[in-house]
Amino acid sequence: MSRSAKGAALIAALAMAVSVFSQAADETAFTHAERVAVRALAVPPGHTPQEAPDPALADFGQRLFFDPRLSGDGRFSCASCHQPDRAFTDGLALPEAAGRGHRNTPTLINVADNPWFQWDGAADSLWSQMLLVVENPRELANDRLNLAHTLYRNEDLRAAYRRRFGPLPRMSEEPRFPAHGSPQAAPDSLEGRAWRRMAAADQDAVNRVMANLGVALAAWQRRLVRYDSPFDHFAAALADNPDPPPDEAFPAAARRGLKLFIGEAQCTLCHSGPDFSNQAFHNLGVPVTDHRDTGREQGLRRLAASPFNAAGPYAGEESDADRLRFLPPPESLRGAFKTPSLRNVARTAPYFHDGRFATLEAAVRFYLEPPEGETLGQREATLDLIPDLSDRQVADLVAFLKTLDSAPLPEAVTTPPERRSP
């Protein structure tokens, strides 16, 4: 071998070593572009949980949340499905309350500032989404007249309501306020007819009670804020150092998974921002299990029909009614469901709107190997951007997703007030 050839071989070997070293460093060190992308997922510096403006109101909301008297038969409360020790989910594919629900129970952590609520966005405010649950025959299965009567009959509830909102309507005047009734009931049912027979002013008074209960529950849910996951700590370290030191809570696999999440796997197209959700509605081409559930299509129709939407008479001054001017035609979002937050995702199995996937790995693999079957509406072509991933890459993504769990919320906000430790 000539001297020049030996020199070439030596330099080539050196180059290979540099390449291998560079690739090894790539697995842990982050480029400038990657750090920018991670910063977009992190909670902005100085962010603090937004406390409810009225603590007494939030306390009332907390009581209501755990109170089974909100349900039609007195057996279920909001906490029956939104269980605090399961990150406010129930661990079931589909909830079991007054009946079997048809959509997976979403978490309540960090939901306060969401623009839309429920999988189909049928509510445009935190306070109004509660009203959909109370009168859903599969959930709390109550009706608004019975709920107003329940408040009126129970001195503890009546007093708490009065302290914050003033006196309840005189519900004891039976002809004015029948025992049961709701505009949500079938028109020819007893409840439907009873509601229609009421004077408009009395209907309005009962609706106002419903809205006020929603406001109290929303005030409490503003306390359910937590952004302190291992990912958040890693993102903070990454802001100062492109290659933070090893961290047991954020292992090498999670680092690789994060790089995939913000890069090749294209996850941040939809799971963006500090809540890992763009709060939009997407048709993923999920095979249909319930033909009645058309997702955002029916959510838009329910929203437009609701007197409790942001343009309605019960909305507060802070409501953003202007955005309702720009709602799209419902049929354009047939089969689309809201992008769920990935915060606390390891604690909120099963996954997807119908809870069809028991594990995170199965949920990730859906995007790589879409199952065949009848779908509703138009599958979004954005999904075609997602590349094939190796088994190791899938495992890395799952490892990253498991770093999004935050510490449990304080007992003071996750237990019924009467059960709190002194």
Place this chain on the structure above:
Amino acid sequence: MTTTRRLPLFVLLFAIFWSPHALAAGGNDTAGAVPAQVLSEQGRYRVDVRQVPEPLPEGEHFSLGLRVVSMANPDAPLDASAVTVEAGMRHGRDDGFAHGMQSEPVVSFRDGLILVEGLYFHMGGVWTLQVTIDGNNGEDRAWLTLPCCGG
């Protein structure tokens, strides 16, 4: 210089500068600036972008102010009745959108401008606004590139 001497230099430079992180994070379409004006496909109309937020917001409604003129009579701006709009992301497609917006914009005519309200970009990357013009110079379409959202 012989090939033997060139090879190691190439290998060294390749090894040093090539790495997987040459792939940009996010993998989104390349961002840029909103153009000040565009011509329609057949050159019948010109669309001037007169009002645009900088940067375009992600996850918030916003408006654009456009002045649309016929190239046959560029001093007379068209009003909103001649214009319809649709926005979406191509995601590499040559034709059509991979997906649209989740809002339906409202088009009106104010102070000589066509005001497009209710635009809403729910995803980062390059969006495209299709402006369909049916005025006194026939029907034509213009395409506005709208990079979202600051990055």
